[in-house]
Amino acid sequence: MKVLIMSDSHGLTHEINLIKERHRDEVEAMIHCGDSELPMTTTEMEGFLAVRGNCDYDKTYPDERFEEINGLRFFITHGHLYNVKMTLMNLGYKSEESNAKIVCFGHSHIAGSELVDDKIFINPGSIRQPRGTHDKTYTILEDVAGETKVTFFDLEGNEIKSLTQTYHLQ
Template sequence: MRVLVVSDSHGDGKSLHSVVDQAQADHVIHCGDFCTRRDQLPKCSLTVVRGNCDWEDVPEEDWWDVNEHRFFVTHGHRYQVRSSLLPVQYRSEEIEATIACFGHTHFPVCEQVGNVLLINPGSLVDPRGFPRPSYAVVEMGAERKLSVTFYTPEGETIPERGGVFRP
């Protein structure tokens, strides 16, 4: 199973659609601040949440179960992710999620804390504190193994982010 994780596309539908086509994922997670009408989002298997800049009627947070994993999806602004990742970690543990996907900071993060893998794909169009726009792809392997790879919108690998995890 291949899952594309994007966030903070801020109205750039062209880049979003391009990355969705390029990644050829089985499922897409958008962590909010898509800043378009919902009907302009890609037509695919999609979990989407509302960011602090969105106006569409989509959930503030959601979760998605696949294989032996539960993905918790939020934008992050309601969990103060600029200050600490603990609130997202605690909420993930509360709902028994093994993977937490969030955005808001425009900075890519991938780290395992306890039994929760925290993933912020960065911003698809406007990075902050990181030199390139980015997104993440999660590939699920045998024995709950997860491989996370970060890419630029042009499809170049960002080797300093990602890794192999077993939450």
């Protein structure tokens, strides 16, 4: 099972379509962690499990969502309501309450993933304004029999090996 995850595209349309087209036939789901700055009804946002970020003005986006994808429970939020620039603890508490194993968020524009208390926290970074790197990033999560690989890509579709990680969930 593969899931495409992006965040903080801040008005980009061509780039979203490029990434969607590139991975269309290989992913079962697509997640956008907010700050698309696009209405939910645009063709660019079609097919995304999307949430509202602090720069999104379309109030039809939910602030958070919980999704079951091929047996894995996801907690998806932008992060601004959980103080993610300071700590992941608030996201951890919410994911514990909801039994989520995968936590997807954005807001800080800093790409990375980590395993904490048997939960994988993923920030796909930003395809518009990355921080901490020059690479504009998104990610694909691949889960096969409890082995979960989080692969980061640049805008051109090249793997960023220094960010890519494999985790084992219990």
